[in-house]
Amino acid sequence: MGIAGKIIGVIMTGTGMVLLTLGMDPNIGILSWGYFIIGLFMMSLGMALITGGKSQQVKKPKPPTITEIRCDNTECTFKELRDFERGDYILKPLDVSCPRCGSTMTIQGIYIVRDESEEKIKI
Amino acid sequence: MGGVIVMQAVQTDPFSWIINLLFFAFIIIISLYGAKIQMWQWLKQIEVGLLELKQMFFESRQVAIDTFKRYGKDEKEVAKDLDRWLDYFTIMPVDLDPAGVLKRLDHLLDNRRNRFQEFVSDLAPQATESQVQSLENTLEVTQVLGLIFRIVRHFYILGKKTGSQILIMQIHMQMPDIMRLAKAYYEALDAFSEEKPIGDGIGPLVVTKFAHEMGATANDYVHEVTREVGYYKVKFENRDVFVLRATGPGGTVGKPGFAVKKIVEENNGQISRIITVDAALKLEGEELGRVSEGTGAAIGDPGPEKYAIEQTATDFNIGIEAIVIKEDEAAAIGVMPKQVLDALPEVIERIKEAILKRTKPGEKIILAGIGNTIGIGL
Incomplete structure (x- = not known):
């Protein structure tokens, strides 16, 4: 309607x-x-x-999947976030070097950020 | 009182009988056909849900076709074979004589898995072993959506045909839960077709990060202890830890229960503790990614794997404990939410605490990460 x-x-x-x-x-x-x-x-x-009629539910766009890449050097805190690309997986070693210290880099996380406010009933 | 009598006496409106007639007609219609009207209303509501389920199933079928056709066959061939496979079934073993039922169930599940792998390999000839595993998951999600749609449609049509109130009422009452489950599977399709890690994979991820922290690498992983399961052997505070998980990054859960059994037997029962890490369904209102611990084997298989762990622990008198990460259905089978990933450091701390408090230096421990390893490397 x-x-x-x-x-x-x-x-x-x-x-x-x-x-x-x-x-x-x-x-x-x-x-x-x-x-x-x-x-x-x-x-x-x-x-x-x-x-009457079905209430107009605004279809939320899917949250983007983020790939988190970190430097393998434990003393370096460099972290890069980018959109997920096909072929990415967690703990995948990458061929790129850390722009800060030159060490190797690994994918340490692939995730979506869910909206916390989705939970409507809070007791 | 006198006023009321006067009012009734002067009520001579010639149209009042129409209102009276309408009123009685209304009462008669509602008492005779009230249930029918309500059933009609329920059927309409089921129909709306059913149409949504149909759409989800058709879309998931199309996603499955698009995913499969990347690996060597054309759309027409893929669609034809896929449709044949969508109502593949497994007959559960007879449990009238429960002796040995888990062994028989395990045999049936192995056979089912073999058929799935055979089918997927035929349909996607260019896929690697890891991709075949993920394609199996995509196929399973489409199958589940098809099954949900067909079951709801069955009860809808049966209810309409027979006019049975109980049939219609049952399905109507279950619709919100069915829709929730179907939507969770529908949204999970993206994860499986794109090979993204899912919330259920937090168990293998936690134990792998633990192993890496202890210095292990992908090269230290011992493959195929049992089907698609292996382990890293690491040292932690003078204890030997067998860190067990399914082999990723393909989508598989493997047979971790039998792997625990095998490792215990290979070590002549000299294992002091079994720790399982898995995702668990959260209750409504609980925080996503909350970490809980308890006693027992945290593994959600149909039975044989859990039985293998429990029986082994009992036979060799091994302490058994579980750490779980709370998730809802959508998070467990959908792309891993950040809240779940953020639970990782806390779980690792709890594992270390459990090992330090409840085992002694020199002892051997099994740490099993249970879950689907899609998108989680070694």
Whole structure:
């Protein structure tokens, strides 16, 4: 259900409410039944339009997979993060040298960062 | 009171009977057809889920075809063979006579695995051994999604045909859980088709990092102690540690239970402790990547592997303990989340603590990292 449907629903519900209120007035005689039934019908149709349809779930893009490369020299803290490439695996020795100390480098982690706020109920 | 009587007396509206009639009609319809209306509503909700399951299955099938066709066969051939394989089944052993049921189950699982490997090798002739293992995982995920779709569809159609309330109600009530599981598998497909490490692989990763910390390298790894399982032998505080894991970086769990048994027997039972490290399902509300420890064999196989560890530990009176990393289904079979990877230093500390506190210098220990080694090198 698009946004137009929701707007029509709101208008119909409002109109239905007015008609329903009119229908409750005993002074207008026989017309009150007509107003009452039509008002009730329009209100329920309007509410159905507002609440109907599948709620628009915004599809979140998949978090990117990150490859973490570290220098093999325990005294060097150089670390590089890049997007995952096919053929990467954890503990894969790489042919590149550390730009800081010149030692060999190894993939030490491949992971995704999950959004912590996904957990809605916190007790 | 008098006012009420007056009001009733003056109620002479000629249309009031319509309202009364509508009201009674409503009561009769609801009491006679209320259950039918509710069943119709449930069936509609099942249908929505079923369509989503169908879409997930079809998309996963396409991903599997695209992945397989990288290894030498064209799309048409791959699709034809894959469809034949998607409803491959395994008949569980008879358990009316439980004696030896695990041995029979192990035999069936080995046979199933052989057939899978044979099929994947035929369908992807250019794939390496490690790639064949990962392709098996991709195939299994597609199979699971197909199976979930077919089971839900079966109950949906059966419920519609028979009008059985209990059939429809059962499947309707289980739908949220089924959808959750299916979505976890669907999202895991990316990990398996691209050979990325999954959350379940944290066990092998932890023990490998432990072995590397103790100076071991990929060259020190002793291959094929049992099917697709090997170990590093390292020294830690004057203790010999057999660090056991499945051989990666292909997607396999191997047979670590039988490997534990074999190592214990080869050492004449002279093993003082068995420590297993594995991923475990977290309860809702628990923190992802939380580390817990306990007693027993942490291994989630259908039975034979766990039995092998427990029986060996009992026969040789070996202390047995487990360290687990808590994850949900999506994390366990999907790409490893950072929170799980971040648990690594704490697990290694707990392993060291367990060894130092509960073993003596000169003793031998088995440290087994249990889990799927996809994307985790030696």
